[in-house]
Amino acid sequence: MKTVEDLTERFRERGLRVTPQRQAIFGLLHADASHPTVETLHERARSSMPTISLKTVYQTVHDLEAMGEVELIHLGTGSVRVDPNVEHAHHHLICTVCGNVRDVLVDVRDLRLPARDRRGFTVADVEVHFRGVCDDCAARQLS
Amino acid sequence: MKTVEDLTERFRERGLRVTPQRQAIFGLLHADASHPTVETLHERARSSMPTISLKTVYQTVHDLEAMGEVELIHLGTGSVRVDPNVEHAHHHLICTVCGNVRDVLVDVRDLRLPARDRRGFTVADVEVHFRGVCDDCAARQLS
DNA sequence: TTAGCAGACGACAATGATTGTCGATAAACT
DNA sequence: AGTTTATCGACAATCATTGTCGTCTGCTAA
Ligand SMILES: [Mn+2]
Ligand SMILES: [Mn+2]
Ligand SMILES: [Zn+2]
Ligand SMILES: [Zn+2]
Numbered sequence: 504m505k506t507v508e509d510l511t512e513r514f515r516e517r518g519l520r521v522t523p524q525r526q527a528i529f530g531l532l533h534a535d536a537s538h539p540t541v542e543t544l545h546e547r548a549r550s551s552m553p554t555i556s557l558k559t560v561y562q563t564v565h566d567l568e569a570m571g572e573v574e575l576i577h578l579g580t581g582s583v584r585v586d587p588n589v590e591h592a593h594h595h596l597i598c599t600v601c602g603n604v605r606d607v608l609v610d611v612r613d614l615r616l617p618a619r620d621r622r623g624f625t626v627a628d629v630e631v632h633f634r635g636v637c638d639d640c641a642a643r644q645l646s
Numbered sequence: 647m648k649t650v651e652d653l654t655e656r657f658r659e660r661g662l663r664v665t666p667q668r669q670a671i672f673g674l675l676h677a678d679a680s681h682p683t684v685e686t687l688h689e690r691a692r693s694s695m696p697t698i699s700l701k702t703v704y705q706t707v708h709d710l711e712a713m714g715e716v717e718l719i720h721l722g723t724g725s726v727r728v729d730p731n732v733e734h735a736h737h738h739l740i741c742t743v744c745g746n747v748r749d750v751l752v753d754v755r756d757l758r759l760p761a762r763d764r765r766g767f768t769v770a771d772v773e774v775h776f777r778g779v780c781d782d783c784a785a786r787q788l789s
Numbered sequence: 790t791t792a793g794c795a796g797a798c799g800a801c802a803a804t805g806a807t808t809g810t811c812g813a814t815a816a817a818c819t
Numbered sequence: 820a821g822t823t824t825a826t827c828g829a830c831a832a833t834c835a836t837t838g839t840c841g842t843c844t845g846c847t848a849a
Binding site: 579596607614621627632634635637 | 742759766
Binding site: 699 | 826827828829
């Protein structure tokens with residue numbers, strides 16, 4: 504993900520205003536690999552900016568998504584995850600117990616549908632979800 | 647998916663009662679490839695049974711899921727889809743405009759993560775979502 | 790520098806999907 | 820037929836997300 508300065512620039516180019524709230528979110532997302540929910544981002548933002556509203560966080564991540572600077576992904580964990588890693592095509596490993604998400608770099612270029620399977624459709628992209636249980640959760644389940 | 651008669655039998659074995667509402671749902675799901683939402687199933691059920699409640703449909707699909715007779719899948723379309731095809735491992739092609747879902751039979755047995763990518767995790771299964779636009783929606787977008 | 794405005798802010802209410810509650814009812818077993 | 824007990828369906832509650840709206844504030848042009 505781009506730096507706070509680069510995103511500030513891009514927002515201005517688009518005619519969007521740059522506010523302290525937005526910059527706080529830019530900073531939280533830069534180089535974050537945790538795939539946070541919007542709610543989680545909001546909690547983190549509040550630790551340095553107690554009055555920022557959840558609505559503002561939603562608005563900003565949607566603006567970032569419209570500009571292609573983040574992806575909002577649905578992994579079946581109940582709420583959307585914010586993924587700032589848009590530079591490298593990748594997939595996800597999801598813990599079905601705690602919801603933690605990790606990037607996997609599996610190359611699925613050859614995962615293309617045979618023509619007969621995609622007739623009637625124009626396929627735009629492929630998403631692979633590996634589901635399992637992380638070691639922490641596996642250990643915790645021995646109780 | 648099993649027949650209405652087989653499911654009736656399986657429900658009784660489990661100590662679950664078989665009601666006309668449940669049998670109506672069994673009938674709707676048998677050999678249905680449309681991946682309906684619970685709401686859609688409810689609408690269809692109401693055409694022959696006007697008083698059936700949405701709650702009852704949720705309850706029944708959850709019972710079916712617990713018995714392994716259907717899968718409830720999250721495809722990022724806003725609501726859960728009911729998939730009665732549990733006999734054959736398969737994946738999905740999703741129209742991002744209208745939400746229609748189609749089965750694809752791509753064999754991804756060889757889509758295994760290299761050890762370094764799955765350290766710290768026990769991977770249980772893999773789900774592949776092909777996203778695109780169906781021909782109907784593509785045609786409609788020329789307006 | 791300042792004025793003016795488009796756009797963002799945050800409080801709050803609304804939505805849509807799903808789940809919980811509970812008295813009335815009906816299936817299954819005797 | 821009577822008893823037990825799970826299901827039914829009306830209604831309210833919950834959770835994630837979005838809409839409304841009056842106030843406030845970056846940004847820009849004078
Ligand atoms: Mn990612
Ligand atoms: Mn399917
Ligand atoms: Zn975990
Ligand atoms: Zn479509």
